[in-house]
Amino acid sequence: MNGDNPMHAVVAIKQVPDTSNVRIDPETGTLIREGVPAIVNPYDIHAVEAAVQLKERLGGGKVTVITMGPPKAAEALLECVEQGADRAILITDRKFGGADTLATSYVLARAIEVINAELPVDIIFFGKQAIDGDTAQVGPGVATRLNIPLITYAVAIEEFDLAARRAVVHRRVEQGIEVLETTLPVLLTVEKEIAPVRHAPLPRLIAAARYKPEVWTATAPVPFDPQQIGLKGSPTVVGKAYTPSPRSGGEVISVAALGLDAVVARAMAVIEQAHVRNLQPGTGVVS
Amino acid sequence: MNAEQPTIPRIWVFVEQQEHQVHPVSWELLGAAKRLSADLPGSVVEAVLLGHQVADLAPQAFQYGASRVYLIDHPVLEIYRNMPYAVAVSQLVTEYRPEIFLIGATTLGRDLAGSIATRVGTGLTADCTELSIDPANHILAATRPTFGGNLMATILCRRHRPQMATVRPRVLPMPEPVPDATGEVVHVPFDMREEDVPVKRLRLIRAEEQPNIEYADVIVAGGRGVGGPEGFALLQELADALGGMVAASRPVVDAGWMDASRQVGQTGKTVRPKLYIAAGISGAVQHRVGMSGADVILAINTDPNAPIFQIATLGIVGDLYEVIPALIREVKGQSYDGQAHL
Amino acid sequence: MTGRLTFDAIVVGAGPAGVAAALTMARGGLNVIIIERGRFAGAKNLFGGVFYTHALADVLPDYWERKPPFERPVTEQGYWMLSPDSVIRVMHKSERYQKEPADAYTVLRARFDPWFAEQAVAAGALLITRTTVTQLLKDERGRVIGVDTDRPEGKVYAPVVIIAEGVNNLLTQQAGLIASDLPPKYVALAVKQYINLPAKELQARFGLSGPREGVAIDVFGDATLGLPGTGFIYTDQSGISIGVGMLLDEFVTHRLRPYEVLERFKNHPVVRPYLEGGEVREYGAHLIPEMGYDRMPKLAGDGVMVAGDAAGMVDALHREGTNLAITAGKIAGETALAAHQAGDFSAAFLSRYRQSLEGTFVLQDMKQYRRMTDFLESSPQFMGTYVNLLNEAALRYFTAHGIPKRTMEHEILKMVRERRSFTGVAWDMLKLMRAMRG
Numbered sequence A: 001m002n003g004d005n006p007m008h009a010v011v012a013i014k015q016v017p018d019t020s021n022v023r024i025d026p027e028t029g030t031l032i033r034e035g036v037p038a039i040v041n042p043y044d045i046h047a048v049e050a051a052v053q054l055k056e057r058l059g060g061g062k063v064t065v066i067t068m069g070p071p072k073a074a075e076a077l078l079e080c081v082e083q084g085a086d087r088a089i090l091i092t093d094r095k096f097g098g099a100d101t102l103a104t105s106y107v108l109a110r111a112i113e114v115i116n117a118e119l120p121v122d123i124i125f126f127g128k129q130a131i132d133g134d135t136a137q138v139g140p141g142v143a144t145r146l147n148i149p150l151i152t153y154a155v156a157i158e159e160f161d162l163a164a165r166r167a168v169v170h171r172r173v174e175q176g177i178e179v180l181e182t183t184l185p186v187l188l189t190v191e192k193e194i195a196p197v198r199h200a201p202l203p204r205l206i207a208a209a210r211y212k213p214e215v216w217t218a219t220a221p222v223p224f225d226p227q228q229i230g231l232k233g234s235p236t237v238v239g240k241a242y243t244p245s246p247r248s249g250g251e252v253i254s255v256a257a258l259g260l261d262a263v264v265a266r267a268m269a270v271i272e273q274a275h276v277r278n279l280q281p282g283t284g285v286v287s
Numbered sequence B: 001m002n003a004e005q006p007t008i009p010r011i012w013v014f015v016e017q018q019e020h021q022v023h024p025v026s027w028e029l030l031g032a033a034k035r036l037s038a039d040l041p042g043s044v045v046e047a048v049l050l051g052h053q054v055a056d057l058a059p060q061a062f063q064y065g066a067s068r069v070y071l072i073d074h075p076v077l078e079i080y081r082n083m084p085y086a087v088a089v090s091q092l093v094t095e096y097r098p099e100i101f102l103i104g105a106t107t108l109g110r111d112l113a114g115s116i117a118t119r120v121g122t123g124l125t126a127d128c129t130e131l132s133i134d135p136a137n138h139i140l141a142a143t144r145p146t147f148g149g150n151l152m153a154t155i156l157c158r159r160h161r162p163q164m165a166t167v168r169p170r171v172l173p174m175p176e177p178v179p180d181a182t183g184e185v186v187h188v189p190f191d192m193r194e195e196d197v198p199v200k201r202l203r204l205i206r207a208e209e210q211p212n213i214e215y216a217d218v219i220v221a222g223g224r225g226v227g228g229p230e231g232f233a234l235l236q237e238l239a240d241a242l243g244g245m246v247a248a249s250r251p252v253v254d255a256g257w258m259d260a261s262r263q264v265g266q267t268g269k270t271v272r273p274k275l276y277i278a279a280g281i282s283g284a285v286q287h288r289v290g291m292s293g294a295d296v297i298l299a300i301n302t303d304p305n306a307p308i309f310q311i312a313t314l315g316i317v318g319d320l321y322e323v324i325p326a327l328i329r330e331v332k333g334q335s336y337d338g339q340a341h342l
Numbered sequence C: 001m002t003g004r005l006t007f008d009a010i011v012v013g014a015g016p017a018g019v020a021a022a023l024t025m026a027r028g029g030l031n032v033i034i035i036e037r038g039r040f041a042g043a044k045n046l047f048g049g050v051f052y053t054h055a056l057a058d059v060l061p062d063y064w065e066r067k068p069p070f071e072r073p074v075t076e077q078g079y080w081m082l083s084p085d086s087v088i089r090v091m092h093k094s095e096r097y098q099k100e101p102a103d104a105y106t107v108l109r110a111r112f113d114p115w116f117a118e119q120a121v122a123a124g125a126l127l128i129t130r131t132t133v134t135q136l137l138k139d140e141r142g143r144v145i146g147v148d149t150d151r152p153e154g155k156v157y158a159p160v161v162i163i164a165e166g167v168n169n170l171l172t173q174q175a176g177l178i179a180s181d182l183p184p185k186y187v188a189l190a191v192k193q194y195i196n197l198p199a200k201e202l203q204a205r206f207g208l209s210g211p212r213e214g215v216a217i218d219v220f221g222d223a224t225l226g227l228p229g230t231g232f233i234y235t236d237q238s239g240i241s242i243g244v245g246m247l248l249d250e251f252v253t254h255r256l257r258p259y260e261v262l263e264r265f266k267n268h269p270v271v272r273p274y275l276e277g278g279e280v281r282e283y284g285a286h287l288i289p290e291m292g293y294d295r296m297p298k299l300a301g302d303g304v305m306v307a308g309d310a311a312g313m314v315d316a317l318h319r320e321g322t323n324l325a326i327t328a329g330k331i332a333g334e335t336a337l338a339a340h341q342a343g344d345f346s347a348a349f350l351s352r353y354r355q356s357l358e359g360t361f362v363l364q365d366m367k368q369y370r371r372m373t374d375f376l377e378s379s380p381q382f383m384g385t386y387v388n389l390l391n392e393a394a395l396r397y398f399t400a401h402g403i404p405k406r407t408m409e410h411e412i413l414k415m416v417r418e419r420r421s422f423t424g425v426a427w428d429m430l431k432l433m434r435a436m437r438g
């Protein structure tokens, strides 16, 4: 990875079901995936935007997006091409099925190594987390495998000096904003603030509609280690899945039926039951 | 170099400290580790502590249940950075081979856990809400919500060790500290030069102190039903009278009536107060996952079919603008007669 | 700017009309762009549910091999006349419905439209989604030369634009093909729910022998509180499409909220048992143009044609729309092909579109039912009084009271007379016949 070439960014994106639309079959307790629209993981589209904006800021460069997923995930890649990505790679094979975060990070890291061998990579973007799994582990896993610096929860790129191989990045932590200096290449996992998503121009949509993502399988053009992919490469397995059993409720009373006074009296009894009457104001503020 | 039998199942907890403050989730995890230990014959509960000049924090770990603290004290660990921390902890793991390793699902913990798991090549279950030992094969059953809180999944890591999990603050109860508990501190040497760390902190822009609803004992939460930012003054008044804090559902935060740091739920905070008053909150599953651990839930809603009533200790069908002022009068009134604290 | 984005033809809207037009033109070798505002074709589209295949077979003769995502063939259909507590069912079932491909299928648009659009893409059309056409571009002489969209750098040019924007005909107005918004008198509003039910359960409730059978029911009377309008119940693969539609005017004058009317319909004692235990998966409202033949827009201008709902091509009486849209789209596409050959995109040349359409069922049916909307509105008794009367009559007829049959007949007639005079009834029948004949 060197500084003679124009900037090269890789963005890992995932297609996820729009969880605001997910429903559970009340009888079987399983997820109804049918009819649930698939979207680009919301953080990831900001990651793409951040890469494209960085390219514009530097006056040129290349943005490569990759995803590991089913063939349908090609749609998500095309949306990234609309957003300004130059190259899109779909890593798809039944053999990748059942991958947990460890196996996923292996595949993505290996793919990025290959991409880097073709054109050195300066920065890698991941979303903060995928909304279907909420694990936030794949990014850190890939950085670790590639043995490059990791900055999670990135909210801004203050400086990016390709020649000097350094960048200054802001990340959100509990105490505030941490300003970090890092060497390049670096891997960022990003918050939405990193870059607001712009409305893609029509010519980009047309280009994307005609674009065919490259398809990589488990064996070609890159042979992935069969021991490290899919179910085989995944230490964790789902034991069982179930709908959260609701905490059972107590009584429901109504002002209309009992009158305000009676209702308030009952409420006070419940408040007493919680043993909270002796607390001082302000408990809970951890300063 | 490790002479001890690797057969002792060690349950590890990462003690997260920053600026010499231990994040309370570490103690919650020690409490959980103790409970797991009871179901895992012969196991021990131990803590891992990293930083610079933090040895004085070890006794706290003993009080919350650790029998041993592995301490790596080194200048490069002064502030948290992914690489040196991940390297140091992975080194410990390789050496002592814990059976289970629990880390808080905080900003720091989530940054760190994935790196450790990848380094040592094991499985990691993120953001768990429930931990237990599978009685059949003595492995960790780590349960977590998925798909927007619509589904719970229990994850097992059968063959790889340690079995790692991160757990959100406040989903597990805080254990009582044992004041004079002691234990062993194992000082572990660590070799890294500052020049080898690729990331430097230039500065920290401190945010204004954020209200920390996660650790409030009383929460008065308002939803879209409050109707606007003004209504939250009323909720604040009740919260003040009860010595609690005000929280909100997501639409309230999205509408800008309340700051995001006060959002309860799947994409907000998880809270476990003794009393949670939900006013004008319908009780969507994404909200409930953040508050169903409250000891007592009092819900006020005009809609008798609001799902919040399914989990409320007491549900009141009524207008919050009628009920809350009456409650405030009652709470304040009562405290004047006799209960000296207000 | 380096070069305009130029195509041979632009289609606005990826509904049945637009896709049929694009498909026809792409097969004819034109470079076509379809611009659709939804996330995908069909994302926001909603209709009742019965799709007639004849028009599809015309544009896509091998459609059956391309595995269209139909729900169920319609093997039984008819009417329910609903009074507040009873129903008269007139259902037609025939062996002859039992062949596939069938004449009619129930369809969910969120599944069908993407499939149909795919066929146009396979034929070479370029489909751009999530993009709204905001404006027609015209040259100094007022001829349409392209469209502008809500995207940056969003202008596209073509010598011919086919507007298939559906019922909200903003562009049709901009093109000067129609004067103004449709008055509420000539637009119906329909609300619909898709209710999920396991296929087995659904079949048991509707008396269907398997997945290759389905029913389509139009419901009159109490479905719309006795006001002019209809309710409908169609069986899908594993769910029910149920809805009500009334003229916008009726909702306004009677201060009814559409979803309340639907809830009421769903809770009707006759209807409720069919829905029990089902889960509402989809809910939507949509307008239906009912301006009729006489108020249709001009169908072509310089460089522009309009097809489907945007042109008011709906046969409300037979709940047909998609087939009119597809046939019109196809003919508009053929006209565009001819225009390219002739190098003439003038209104005069494009008026061939209307001429060809006159020869099809599209304009002929529209002409025949030209008075239907006006008739129903001026004769609300058809949906209210008559339906209730029939139910009452049936009740008396089927119940044994120990009253002589002759007395009962008198009673029924008396009841009719109380509610509507004989001359009134006679008039109504006459008006109905006229409306049907066009």
Ligand SMILES: Cc1cc2nc3c(=O)[nH]c(=O)nc-3n(C[C@H](O)[C@H](O)[C@H](O)COP(=O)(O)OP(=O)(O)OC[C@H]3O[C@@H](n4cnc5c(N)ncnc54)[C@H](O)[C@@H]3O)c2cc1C
Binding pocket: A019, A020, A021, B148, B222, B223, B224, B225, B226, B248, B249, B250, B251, B252, B263, B264, B265, B266, B267, B268, B269, B279, B280, B281, B282, B283, B284, B285, B286, B287, B290, B300, B301, B302, B303, B306, B318, B319, B320, B321
């Ligand atoms: C992926 C995902 C993540 C999410 N994360 C969260 C999250 O972290 N936290 C969260 O809260 N939500 C979250 N949501 C949103 C969640 O699904 C609900 O939309 C939200 O919780 C509803 O908020 P609400 O109860 O305030 O509003 P509503 O559902 O609109 O309920 C308002 C209630 O107020 C009642 N009401 C109205 N007027 C009065 C009155 N005068 N007196 C008393 N009652 C009144 C009404 O009857 C109604 O029940 C998430 C959603 C998704 C899809």
Ligand SMILES: Cc1cc2nc3c(=O)[nH]c(=O)nc-3n(C[C@H](O)[C@H](O)[C@H](O)COP(=O)(O)OP(=O)(O)OC[C@H]3O[C@@H](n4cnc5c(N)ncnc54)[C@H](O)[C@@H]3O)c2cc1C
Binding pocket: C012, C013, C014, C015, C016, C017, C018, C035, C036, C037, C038, C041, C042, C044, C045, C046, C047, C048, C049, C050, C051, C052, C131, C132, C133, C134, C164, C165, C166, C167, C190, C191, C192, C243, C245, C286, C287, C288, C307, C308, C309, C310, C313, C314, C319, C320, C321, C322, C323, C325
């Ligand atoms: C409740 C209901 C029940 C019905 N039942 C039946 C039935 O059973 N059988 C039947 O055959 N017909 C039925 N119809 C009628 C039928 O749905 C319509 O006649 C048919 O869909 C018309 O097709 P179209 O292509 O003209 O318009 P539409 O299907 O409405 O498609 C128009 C498309 O254009 C897009 N669009 C609009 N404006 C723009 C813009 N500015 N830029 C980009 N894109 C735009 C829209 O998103 C949409 O995809 C029913 C209609 C309703 C509402």
Ligand SMILES: Nc1ncnc2c1ncn2[C@@H]1O[C@H](COP(=O)(O)O)[C@@H](O)[C@H]1O
Binding pocket: A012, A013, A014, A041, A043, A044, A066, A067, A068, A069, A101, A104, A108, A125, A126, A127, A128, A129, A130, A131, A133, A134, A135, A136, A137, A138, A139
């Ligand atoms: N299958 C995948 N393909 C590409 N990128 C992924 C995949 N899974 C996760 N990611 C990336 O990793 C981030 C975090 O995902 P997760 O760790 O699953 O929460 C996402 O925002 C994506 O950027």
